[in-house]
Amino acid sequence: MIKLAQPQAQRLVLLLAGAVRSVLLYPGSHPAVVQQFAHLGSHVTELLRAYPEVRIGIIDGVLFCENHLFFTPTAAEEELAALLTNRHVEAVAFRAGLTPLELERFVELLTRRELLGEQLVAEVKRAGIAAISVELCGSGATEDHSQGDDEYDPGTTYREALDVVTGLFSEVEKGRIPSSDKLRGVVDRMATMIMQDRATLLGLAMIKDYDNYTFCHSVNVGILSMSLGAAAGLQRDELGELGMAGFLHDVGKTRVEITILNKPGRLSSDEYERMKMHSEEGARIVGEMPGVGERIARAVLGHHIRFDRAGYPESARALAFDRFCDIIAVADCYDAITTLRVYKSPLNPKDALLKLRSLAGSHLDSGLVQAFTEMMGRYPVGTLVRLDTNEVAVVFRPDPNGGERPVVKVVADPAGRLLDPAHMKNLARETGTRIVSVVDPLMTAIDVNRYLG
Ligand SMILES: [Fe+2]
Ligand SMILES: [Fe+2]
Known part of the structure; x- marks a missing residue:
């Protein structure tokens, strides 16, 4: 067991728990997911530069990260502990050479409620994630307490x-x-x-x-x-x-x-x-x-x-x-x-x-x-806008940085044809595209409502 400083362990657990939660709550392309993985990826990379391996798991029902036990977990940490227990996982070891992409893929697999014990191990292997090993509980028969992930x-x-x-x-x-x-x-x-x-x-x-x-x-x-x-x-x-x-x-x-x-x-x-x-x-x-x-x-x-x-x-x-x-x-x-x-x-x-x-x-x-x-935000959620690509879009989430680059749902192509389904564009990430004007929905055949759900 390595001796990890308390803030390092705490941060790893917090970021991993946050990443799991964001995957459960949002689609993969969502800025909350992307941001969470960016933080997690850089922290894990930093740790694995200093240590050959870092382990997180459950011991006697308590979440641990190397030499630290989390007796008073936050809600997100508690969810992470429950998830590991439900998947029959005793510990997860991250090893040197782990890439941020592998880490992201692993968290996605961890959130798939049907992958219990050996199935999870097999999927991790199949995904070619060599720098993470999953250690299972002795019996592998822990009761499944998983709740509907749809809940969130x-x-x-x-x-x-x-x-x-x-x-x-x-x-x-x-x-x-x-x-x-x-x-x-x-x-x-x-x-x-x-x-x-x-x-x-x-x-x-x-x-x-x-x-x-x-x-x-x-x-x-x-x-x-x-x-x-x-x-x-x-x-x-x-x-x-x-x-x-x-x-x-x-x-x-x-x-x-x-x-x-x-x-x-x-x-x-x-x-x-x-x-x-x-x-x-x-x-x-x-x-x-x-x-x-x-x-x-x-x-x-x-x-x-x-x-x-x-x-x-x-x-x-x-x-x-x-x-x-x-x-x-x-x-x-x-x-x-x-x-x-x-x-x-x-x-x-x-x-x-x-x-x-x-x-x-x-x-x-x-x-x-x-x-x-x-x-x-500058373009409030629900606003119909025209992009410089001539596409028409509905603002779905404000710009996370408070600027003019919200997440939009593109609802009409440059020729004005309605798209079904609409697709998301995160203007904060697609910096080549910007909003040029606000469109009056009454002047179009677009039912903004349809794209907000
Ligand atoms: Fe009222
Ligand atoms: Fe009211």
Whole structure:
């Protein structure tokens, strides 16, 4: 056994765990995966310059890296330990001569849940990865605890959230007090994904469903709130609570007549008063839900109270409202103004950000509007753009460096023919291609929605 310095061991475990997680969460070409492997590759190369071999594994149920044991693993390290155990792997040895490509290939194999024990060893051999050896547990018969890797697939998670919210709202409509368990499950998963990478669900939060407005809006506001909360520095636990409040902020609308909710044109003052009741109704419903704390109910009550506290409910203006209200208000406003409604046409993402700025300081918290604008990037997610290749693309993820080079989905070729399926282009990596203009989706036959899922 070699004597590795604690920070070196810690970093190796952290990077390997992060790489495994990124492979489970994203497609291989995703910038999060590429970046993670770049860091892992260079760290392993550096270690193998100093040592002939470095081992990571499980001993008595505890993750180790050479002479260091990880008794208090992070969530990602715990996942790595569980993965090794589930695959019947006792230790993995990285040896001198290992290339970054081999390392990447190995991690991909490790994440394939069907490759247990000998099958994994055989695949590693077949892939020609000579500088990694896999040592199996004595019996090779460890129980398989592997969970569905789909669990962290963004699209699957979004659809599940939509189902959960739809079911929950329909329970409320029937006059029942719904359980919050399923919602908490999906919110917690989303919070984990957002902590890992706050842009991961942003593209999905731009999905608009005119026929399912309230449900879709609720899910989008939940995601946008959590993403903004992460950008504003909230911790993991708070993010889950904020997400719950975001998903539930408009649950009180189940008590407002559909004719008022869908009325084209302006509401009469009576109708407006009725509509305004949804904050208090929502807070009451949420307050009765088991397992949902006071902070969530308070955020629901105050989601229209405005930053200057001149909003509604008027009777609640003197109450103390925390940051949750201000975060949800930004997310709520953005989703509402970018969505086609019975009475309003939507703003494109860029104009919507300008609109948010015009409301900063009065309706909305200026600092949060700034953080939201930075999070969405120079070309906000959901924007239709033309590239200098004359291809048309939908912005899918902001530029990780905050610049003008987002990840896009190319949806039309240079001749204007729609592509099916669309393909991803990471402009941060394909530096020869750039965005030349924003395209108005209404002037094309392109349904942006289709490409966000
Ligand atoms: Fe509302
Ligand atoms: Fe809302």
